[in-house]
Amino acid sequence: MNASSNAGWCWLNGRIGPTAEATVGVTDHGLTVGDGIFETMKVTNGVAFALARHLRRLRRSAAALDLDVPLTDDELRTACDAVIAAATDAGDEVGRVRLTVTGGPGPSGSDRGDAGRTVLLVTGGAGRWETATTVAVVPFTRNPTGGTAGVKSTSYAENVVALARAYAVGASEAIFADVHGRLSEGTGSNVFVVRGGRLLTPALSTACLAGITRELVLEVTDAVETEDLTLDDLRHAEEAFLTSSTRDVQAIAAVDEHALPTPAPGPVTVAVADAFARLVARTTDP
Numbered sequence: 001m002n003a004s005s006n007a008g009w010c011w012l013n014g015r016i017g018p019t020a021e022a023t024v025g026v027t028d029h030g031l032t033v034g035d036g037i038f039e040t041m042k043v044t045n046g047v048a049f050a051l052a053r054h055l056r057r058l059r060r061s062a063a064a065l066d067l068d069v070p071l072t073d074d075e076l077r078t079a080c081d082a083v084i085a086a087a088t089d090a091g092d093e094v095g096r097v098r099l100t101v102t103g104g105p106g107p108s109g110s111d112r113g114d115a116g117r118t119v120l121l122v123t124g125g126a127g128r129w130e131t132a133t134t135v136a137v138v139p140f141t142r143n144p145t146g147g148t149a150g151v152k153s154t155s156y157a158e159n160v161v162a163l164a165r166a167y168a169v170g171a172s173e174a175i176f177a178d179v180h181g182r183l184s185e186g187t188g189s190n191v192f193v194v195r196g197g198r199l200l201t202p203a204l205s206t207a208c209l210a211g212i213t214r215e216l217v218l219e220v221t222d223a224v225e226t227e228d229l230t231l232d233d234l235r236h237a238e239e240a241f242l243t244s245s246t247r248d249v250q251a252i253a254a255v256d257e258h259a260l261p262t263p264a265p266g267p268v269t270v271a272v273a274d275a276f277a278r279l280v281a282r283t284t285d286p
């Protein structure tokens with residue numbers, strides 16, 4: 001993906017301004033120990049897509065970390081609308097908005113402070129994704145019994161390392177198995193494979209994130225979730241694709257050095273991408 005040139009606008013604890021001018025304290029627990037949660041929403045026509053689902057997932061992540069979110073959903077919606085409007089008024093083409101909640105100012109250790117949480121929203125451009133891409137399998141594993149399994153937390157350093165490894169071999173996404181060797185997810189995406197003519201995606205028990213795009217694809221297609229997928233199922237898939245809020249549905253053309261047999265995007269991937277595009281055209285709040 002190419003980074004957007006939009007510098008972005010920020011809503012930080014109630015104040016809106018250019019992102020370049022917003023500052024968070026040096027003791028913020030999000031900064032010092034990665035104690036935070038986030039959501040990234042795609043923005044279409046000035047509206048955050050599937051915001052209700054994203055806010056529900058934010059609450060689930062908050063509960064998993066025992067992190068209080070000091071705003072109601074209505075207040076978060078209002079803040080989201082306001083920061084998108086500010087960016088749009090300033091001439092930005094807003095394609096995404098990221099909502100982050102951290103533990104706020106705190107000690108440098110793992111214990112959380114009580115000086116209030118940091119809540120911020122930052123706008124960005126849409127970015128451009130290739131229709132089809134190459135993914136690289138990494139040796140790191142998702143742990144279903146870990147304390148942050150399936151949580152969209154700001155502790156993403158392992159994803160940073162994995163994505164850098166993927167880039168180093170010419171791929172654009174890294175793919176993880178879980179500790180049991182089952183196919184799980186990418187650094188910022190869920191994965192679907194076609195095996196024996198059936199469209200399958202790893203179950204949440206593999207510690208993949210409950211992606212909003214994954215959830216919607218499961219609802220608008222006959223895809224099913226299963227624990228019964230391995231990395232070899234991906235390598236030998238008839239077709240495969242990635243899903244995420246910013247890329248929607250992106251075909252996988254090759255896994256490491258193995259090109260998938262159907263030229264990407266294959267017919268199943270195209271049908272899913274079309275079904276998803278119709279959903280997005282129909283509603284902003286599926």
Ligand SMILES: Cc1ncc(COP(=O)(O)O)c(C=O)c1O
Pocket residue numbers: 040185186187188189190208209210211212213214243244245246
């Ligand atoms: C680890 C991980 N998996 C999957 C996804 C895809 O989720 P969504 O469709 O909600 O964007 C993301 C989103 O960035 C992610 O960070």
